[in-house]
Amino acid sequence: xxxxxxxxxxxxxxxxxxxxxxxxxxxxxxxxxxxxxxxxxxxxxxxxxxxxxxxxxxxxxxxxxxxxxxxxxxxxxxxxxxxxxxxxxxxxxxxxxxxxxxxxxxxxxxxxxxxxxxxxxxxxxxxxxxxxxxxxxxxxxxxxxxxxxxxxxxxxxxxxxxxxxxxxxxxxxxxxxxxxxxxxxxxxxxxxxxxxxxxxxxxxxxxxxxxxxxxxxxxxxxxxxxxxxxxxxxxxxxxxxxxxxxxxxxxxxxxxxxxxxxxxxxxxxxxxxxxxxxxxxxxxxxxxxxxxxxxxxxxxxxxxxxxxxxxxxx
Amino acid sequence: xxxxxxxxxxxxxxxxxxxxxxxxxxxxxxxxxxxxxxxxxxxxxxxxxxxxxxxxxxxxxxxxxxxxxxxxxxxxxxxxxxxxxxxxxxxxxxxxxxxxxxxxxxxxxxxxxxxxxxxxxxxxxxxxxxxxxxxxxxxxxxxxxxxxxxxxxxxxxxxxxxxxxxxxxxxxxxxxxxxxxxxxxxxxxxxxxxxxxxxxxxxxxxxxxxxxxxxxxxxxxxxxxxxxxxxxxxxxxxxxxxxxxxxxxxxxxxxxxxxxxxxxxxxxxxxxxxxxxxxxxxxxxxxxxxxxx
Numbered sequence: 091x092x093x094x095x096x097x098x099x100x101x102x103x104x105x106x107x108x109x110x111x112x113x114x115x116x117x118x119x120x121x122x123x124x125x126x127x128x129x130x131x132x133x134x135x136x137x138x139x140x141x142x143x144x145x146x147x148x149x150x151x152x153x154x155x156x157x158x159x160x161x162x163x164x165x166x167x168x169x170x171x172x173x174x175x176x177x178x179x180x181x182x183x184x185x186x187x188x189x190x191x192x193x194x195x196x197x198x199x200x201x202x203x204x205x206x207x208x209x210x211x212x213x214x215x216x217x218x219x220x221x222x223x224x225x226x227x228x229x230x231x232x233x234x235x236x237x238x239x240x241x242x243x244x245x246x247x248x249x250x251x252x253x254x255x256x257x258x259x260x261x262x263x264x265x266x267x268x269x270x271x272x273x274x275x276x277x278x279x280x281x282x283x284x285x286x287x288x289x290x291x292x293x294x295x296x297x298x299x300x301x302x303x304x305x306x307x308x309x310x311x312x313x314x315x316x317x318x319x320x321x322x323x324x325x326x327x328x329x330x331x332x333x334x335x336x337x338x339x340x341x342x343x344x345x346x347x348x349x350x351x352x353x354x355x356x357x358x359x360x361x362x363x364x365x366x367x368x369x370x371x372x373x374x375x376x377x378x379x380x381x382x383x384x385x386x387x388x389x390x391x392x393x394x395x396x397x398x399x400x401x402x403x404x
Numbered sequence: 405x406x407x408x409x410x411x412x413x414x415x416x417x418x419x420x421x422x423x424x425x426x427x428x429x430x431x432x433x434x435x436x437x438x439x440x441x442x443x444x445x446x447x448x449x450x451x452x453x454x455x456x457x458x459x460x461x462x463x464x465x466x467x468x469x470x471x472x473x474x475x476x477x478x479x480x481x482x483x484x485x486x487x488x489x490x491x492x493x494x495x496x497x498x499x500x501x502x503x504x505x506x507x508x509x510x511x512x513x514x515x516x517x518x519x520x521x522x523x524x525x526x527x528x529x530x531x532x533x534x535x536x537x538x539x540x541x542x543x544x545x546x547x548x549x550x551x552x553x554x555x556x557x558x559x560x561x562x563x564x565x566x567x568x569x570x571x572x573x574x575x576x577x578x579x580x581x582x583x584x585x586x587x588x589x590x591x592x593x594x595x596x597x598x599x600x601x602x603x604x605x606x607x608x609x610x611x612x613x614x615x616x617x618x619x620x621x622x623x624x625x626x627x628x629x630x631x632x633x634x635x636x637x638x639x640x641x642x643x644x645x646x647x648x649x650x651x652x653x654x655x656x657x658x659x660x661x662x663x664x665x666x667x668x669x670x671x672x673x674x675x676x677x678x679x680x681x682x683x684x685x686x687x688x689x690x691x692x693x694x695x696x697x
Contacts, residue, residue, distance in 0.1 A: 125590035126512030133503035134518065136559040141525045144536035151539060199427060202420045217683055218428050222435065224679040225672050226619035228636040232643065232668045236441065237434050242661060244437040244454035280431060308416065330527065337531040340621045340640075347644050360622075363535055373539055380535045384528070391527030 145384065151377035164378040168366075171375075173356045180267070181358050185335045187271040192331055193324060196279055200286035200320075201312050216287060219280035230277045231344040238269065258352050261345055266353065270341050282327050289323045290316060329394050333387040339364070359383060442466060442666035449662050458662070466663040470670075473642070473659060478667060480631070481638035487550060488624065488634055489617040492557030496613045497606060500560055504567020504605075505598055509580055510590070519568070526561040531622050538626045552627035553634075557617045563609035570605035571598065611682060615675050635671045642667055 152164050168174055199219070206212040225233060236242055239257040240249045254260040261269060293316060301311045342357035356362050359379060367376035409417075441449055444458030445465070452458075470478045506512070507519055537556050538547070546552045575598060583593050621636045628634075633641065646659050659667075 122510055122584075122590055123512035125594075126506045126510035126515070129502035129506035129510065129594070130512075130518060132499035133564055136499060136555070137518075137521065137525065137561070139540075140533065140537055140556045140559040141521075141561070144533050144540045147540050147543075148536035195427070199424065202424055205420070206424075215424060215428060218432050221676075221679060222431050224615070224675045225435075226615075227621035228639045229619070229668050229672045232639055232664070232671075233434055233438050235643070236438070236661070236665065242441070242449050242454075244433060246454075276431065276434070307413070333527065333532075334529040337529045339531060344640055344643065347640060360531065360535075367535060367538075376535055377539065380532070384532050384536075387528045387532045388524065391524055394527060 148377040148380050148384070151374050152381045155374045160374075164374045165382070168375050168378045168382075171362075173362055174359075177356060177359045177362050181336060181338055184267040184270045184338060185332060187267050188274055188335055189328055189331060191271055191275055192279060192282065192327060195275070196282045196286055196327065197317070197320065197324065199279075200283050200290060201316060203283065204287055204290040205308060216280075216284055219283050221280065222277050223281050226277055227340050228344060230273060231341050234269075234273050234276070235344070235348050258349060261349055261353060263353065266342070266345070266357070269345075270338065273341055274335070278331070285327070286320060286323060289320055293319050326394065329390050333390045336383055336386055438665055438669060441662055442669050444662045446660040446662055462662065463666070466660070466666045469659060469663045470667055473645075477638060478635070478642075478670070481633055481635040482670070484550075484628070484632055485618060485634035485636070488553045488557065488628075489614055491550070491554040492617050493610055493614050495554060495558035496560045496563055497610060499558060500563035500609055501567050501599075501602060501606060502594070504564045504569075505571050505594060505602075507564070507568045508571035509575065509577060509598070522561045522565055522568075526565055530616070530620070534622050534626060537623070541627065547626075548628055548630075548632060550628065550632065553624050553632075556623060556627075557613070557620070560609070560613050560616075563613055566609055566612075567602075567605050570602070570608075575601060608685075611678065615678065618675050639667060639671050 153162070154160060155163065203212055203215050203219075206215070222230065235257075237245060238249070238260045240246045240254055240260065241257070243249055249260055297315060298311060301315055306314065337360055338358040339360040342353055342361060343355070345353040346355050346357065356365055360383070363376045363379035363383070366372045366379060437454060440455060440457060442458075443460070443463045443466075444452065444456075445462040448456070448458050448462065507515060507522075541547055541552050541556075580593055580597060583597055584590075588596070618634075619636060620634075621640075624632075624634045625637045625640075642659055642664060646661065646664050
């Protein structure tokens with residue numbers, strides 16, 4: 091769930107829009123294509139080793155047990171596990187909070203920041219929003235452990251206003267979807283704001299000027315012109331975040347560690363896959379969970395590549 | 405915007421300004437606080453105002469307690485992180501730049517399928533394949549070996565794609581065709597024409613790859629447990645020895661909260677510094693605005 095990777099893929103998606111058609115040579119010499127194979131060979135090897143092969147291996151594992159084919163037994167066992175659906179529920183609830191807050195605030199902030207005409211203020215604000223992206227994974231969770239602990243928190247007054255007097259109270263399981271949302275938003279939103287800002291920059295000034303002359307205020311302009319043009323980007327952000335969010339792991343794991351298991355060790359789906367593999371030695375069950383998550387991620391990304399239009403070629 | 409401004413518009417601007425300001429605080433305050441916290445003693449942290457500055461002495465004491473922790477474990481975590489991130493960075497560049505170039509400017513069979521697979525794989529969150537990769541690498545007995553981290557890190561489809569885009573747009577195919585007609589070998593075309601023009605994309609791919617490697621938690625957590633941990637994983641281990649979070653840890657060599665804050669600062673320092681230096685291109689260059697022309 092690192093911001094750089096989301097920003098990065100967004101940037102790539104974006105670059106593909108501005109790309110020109112590559113002129114193709116008619117004749118393909120054999121020395122050329124031989125060189126082509128040499129140039130892509132290293133990457134292809136890594137792609138096979140760490141993209142294709144693990145997927146196939148997990149597939150095989152998920153349909154076998156101790157080497158014997160067992161059909162969908164592993165999946166059935168996972169589904170019947172009393173921890174599975176609660177974990178799905180936790181992740182789903184987190185995703186709802188996270189996606190809604192992302193869409194609402196990222197778009198709102200991008201629109202406002204884009205409307206600021208003073209260059210250095212606008213770029214300064216974007217930089218401030220972006221900087222938490224440097225803290226991903228364990229570091230950002232660690233920082234938030236401090237912020238959520240009323241005894242040291244710089245915003246203890248806010249926690250106390252909500253009635254949280256101790257760390258354990260703050261991170262009670264009911265609060266977790268919101269807490270994970272805040273953490274994920276804090277690290278990730280800035281990158282998306284920058285992406286949306288860039289997309290807004292691509293809307294031609296003539297259109298905005300015309301709207302202004304027609305008497306449209308900033309709110310009307312936003313709703314009638316800017317939002318429809320951002321739609322593709324918003325759905326891109328939604329799909330990427332959805333895929334990444336299903337992978338929730340480090341946040342609940344560290345909170346669980348820090349709270350003496352007030353936050354359970356099987357809070358998220360990926361944690362459960364981890365427990366299957368390392369606590370129960372059930373690699374087949376673990377592989378089954380991985381496959382389920384992979385199908386979701388792969389499905390979402392394939393859907394986006396095929397239907398989203400961002401990656402249209404030529 | 406030289407027209408008169410109505411009271412309604414003023415109100416709108418004030419509300420918008422307040423929203424922007426609130427989020428600036430939201431994003432920045434925790435970081436500022438963390439930097440300050442690392443300069444305090446454990447008592448200062450609880451008793452003094454949250455945004456007061458501690459002392460150099462406390463900072464040094466915090467650092468000392470971190471260095472003492474498990475005989476310099478922090479330093480070896482940092483060393484591990486550097487080894488994994490830089491090793492993977494080098495391998496990524498060696499592999500991705502030629503691949504992206506070939507996909508963009510060389511015709512060969514299988515080019516399109518490779519490009520499509522790259523697109524799809526690129527969008528899969530990088531944690532999704534961690535468990536399967538672990539199972540695979542444990543089957544070949546690589547777990548615990550630095551390669552178990554460096555090799556998966558070096559599989560960076562986004563870098564390939566970025567390079568592909570860069571070469572497709574920035575180098576006219578005619579230029580290469582001319583060089584080829586002049587009898588330059590494919591390798592010479594790449595080395596003498598394409599590579600000198602590739603600096604921006606090398607920097608870009610390097611930046612994203614390094615940041616992602618440095619911050620990755622899940623993959624090294626499984627692949628190189630114990631002594632081989634990078635700093636992100638070590639940080640989580642440090643956490644379990646802090647009495648404030650783990651009462652059972654009292655009596656063991658314990659880490660105080662300010663030292664933990666300092667450890668967090670140290671763990672993010674390299675990436676934070678890179679961010680500060682790349683400010684311009686992070687805020688402007690990367691995004692749609694940058695490709696307007």
